[in-house]
Amino acid sequence: MSYQARRIDDEPAVTDLRNRTLSKLPGDFSRLVFLASTRDYNTGQYYHDGLAFHFSEKIASQALGKCHKEIFDRLVYCTLEELIEELRSYISSTDEKTEDVLKSWKQLESYRVTIPSECDELAVGLFVSNVKMALAILQTRQKPASQDEQSA
């Protein structure tokens, strides 16, 4: 009963978030990074001014958390090939150089902050492992490209 009530409560906020914000982002990895960035690292609560204005802070936080978990689950279950495409699409949406992003993500393991709280341990393990693999594969693909640029 309480779950049903909660689901009904945050559903308009979830739909609003999907339609107005998430649909404009290029791919699930970008959505994951965006949603993780709305989370306060100290409290684990999500904040989004626009959504909180239309609904309430609590419902906005709930909706952001729900979408975060949903997108994380999708990325856990997508194939490695699809994940590489997602990651590539996210990196190209930033204004940074691909090799710099790849190097920094590999060193800092920044992708760990994109994991929602209260996740299945093994799902987290699979996600981290696949992102590591995807970064390594993108780096090997990046090397010949940058060598070509230098020789030209």
Next chain:
Amino acid sequence: MSQLLPYVGLGLLFLVVLGLWVRQSFVTRAGRAELLVPRQHRSGVGRAAPLRDLGERIFGPEDWDFVSRDTSSEIQRMFQRERTILALAWLRRTRMRTSQVMRAHVVAARQSEDLQLATEIRLALSYLLFLILCDFLIGLIWLRGPVRTRRIVRQGFHWAAGLRATFEQLMAIVDPANRRALDVGFNQGTAQS
């Protein structure tokens, strides 16, 4: 030594008969294993995550097919290392959770006045076969990795899924409360006790 042969033969015959007995309930309930088959991948922002078993995802062939086709040997070795860790973690967790549910069931069964002996024996046998298979797969993957042994591991994984389905079915008959714990436990992070 030769005096022991009839007893060994009888013991083996007994095990085969028991195995077939358990298998019978597995075959008639084979539809349960369909739950482990992946759903179609849908596109769009609001699509729900496909309901799949993590084991199916870890042992699935698609990633290795891609890695072996499109990447260097160094990446392939890295993939094998990563998947070995995940495969062992999944098997150990599945084994542990099944054992937890079985232990809870044993406690409940001791207090039960309406014990169905035949179903209890089937349950114990499917549990035993499941444990043997899990340990065999853990040993095999630990020794040779999930990629080199992928055919046998995939087959073993499907057998384990089938045995788990049989175990769930039998548990639903004799102990519905603990059966629900199995549902919640297999694909979520919180261990059921």
